[in-house]
Amino acid sequence: MTAAARLAALDTMPAEILCQEAETALSALVDVMNAETTLLRAGRMRDASQLTPDKTRLAQDYVGFARAIQRVEPRLRLEAPNALDRLRQGHERLATQMAENLKVLATAKTVAEDVLSDVARKVGQQDRARTYGSAGVVATDPSAAARGIAVNRAL
Structure with missing residues (x-):
């Protein structure tokens, strides 16, 4: 089937069915985002990353339905106003879930960056010579600082 077809x-689908299909996709997307947020809060990054393909597919499905609904909204307002209202409420739940998900992702990113910075700092401290300079303080040699660390991106 071509994209135009x-x-x-979608544009000729009965109003109730179109709204129901969109609502189903929306509900599934909210559920998978909620599961991802829960896993991220628990520090289970690897498990959360397993949800990415489903989340991507559900988001694409929902966006397709949302665009179709925008194109035929005047017809939907006439034929299925209650279904359209339910869909708007569901969209608000999605926005709330997305905000929470992004907040948890930002927190996880900050924690990961802090851990990496702490590790780099500790590695750099271990490489430094512990001798006193002419001023009577421990000399710091910037060239002895950590030159980098390896990160396992599979996590």
Whole structure:
């Protein structure tokens, strides 16, 4: 089926069915984002990353339905106003879940950066010579600082 045919099929779908399909995709997306947020809060990054393919597919599905709904909104307002209202409420739940998800992701990123900075600092301290300079303080040689660390990105 061509893209034009898929768009036409969505645009001519009965109002209630279109809204129901969008609501189903939206609900599944909110659920997977909630699961991801829960896993991230628990520090289970690897498990959370397993949800990425599902989240991506569900987001694409929902965006396709949302665009179709925007194209035929006047018809939906006439034929299925209650279904359209439910969909708007669901979209608000998605926005709330996305905000929470982004907040948890930002926190996880900050924690990871802090851990990496602490490790780099400790590695750099271990490499420094512990001798006193002419001023009677421990000399710091910037060239002895950590030159980098390896990070396992599979996590």
